[in-house]
Amino acid sequence: MCDKKSCPLCRFALTDSDVFSAPLDEAENESDTDSNVKSSAKIDALISLLEETRERDPLIKSVVFSQFTKMLTLVQQPLKDAGFKYVRIDGSMSATKREEALQAFKLTKSKSPTVFLLTLKAAGTGLNLTSASHVYMLDPWWNPAFDEQAMDRVHRLGQTRKVHIFRLIVADSIEERILDLQERKRQFAQVAFGKSQEQQRLMRVEEVRLLMRL
Structure with a gap:
């Protein structure tokens, strides 16, 4: 029996480096993703809709939902390029960071965030997002209850604006x-x-x- 590590049938003692690899710094990951981000027809359509809304009323706030954290990351750079201020909540964030994002989104100042990026699961925890009136669903989930629960974060008691919901669906997919x-x-x-x-x-x-x- 050989003792080469390249052989999948052989057994050998593992070192710390064999079983553990330290993750990259979060800021480094985000920077690398932003620098190599590529847009898509769906993201372009989202940015176009947000820009139309901003032209009608720059104070209107929008919530963008996706079931994928990667999808939200891909949206971030196009939002920056289009001049939008945004906040984000996903399942990896601490309770403190989540609360900071919520409070920032509720502000009505001219320079406050107007776009909120959320994952569907993170939005199912009793969030109150009535400061927004536009909802964008980037991808559907097979269980309609998840989508409806996310929409309810905006369309609930305390909402004073008419709520508009947009689904961005790829045709023939x-x-x-x-x-x-x-x-x-x-x-x-x-x-x-x-x-x-x-x-x-x-x-x-x-x-x-x-x-x-x-």
Whole structure:
């Protein structure tokens, strides 16, 4: 038996460097991502909608939701380039940082942030975002309850403006099929408690077939 580390079948003693690699500094990661960021049709459409809103009323605040933290990171540099001030909350942030972002977004000063970037899961913790009146959903989630819960952060008691909700969906993609799946789930939810376990299993199989176009 050989004792080379390159051989996947051999056993050998591990050192600290074999099992641990220190992460890059957070600021370094963000800087590197921003410097190499590439826009997309969806991000371009988001920036265009935000700019139209700013032209009508520069004080209108908007919330941008995505289920992916990476997607929010990709949006940050285009926002900066377009002159928007923003704050962000995702699951990796401490309670102190989350509160600081919330309080900054609530400010009504001319230089206060007008865009709030949030992940869907981070938005499902009872946040009150009634200072915003525009909601942008960058990607749909298969469970409509997640999307609706996120929207409710803006459209709740204390809201004084008309709430506008925009979904940015790529045509002829799985995103369109996820929207179809969401609608089916809403319909099923009305009678779900009356179905047997076997019927519910068949529903899940049908959902997978719908997404995969089988």
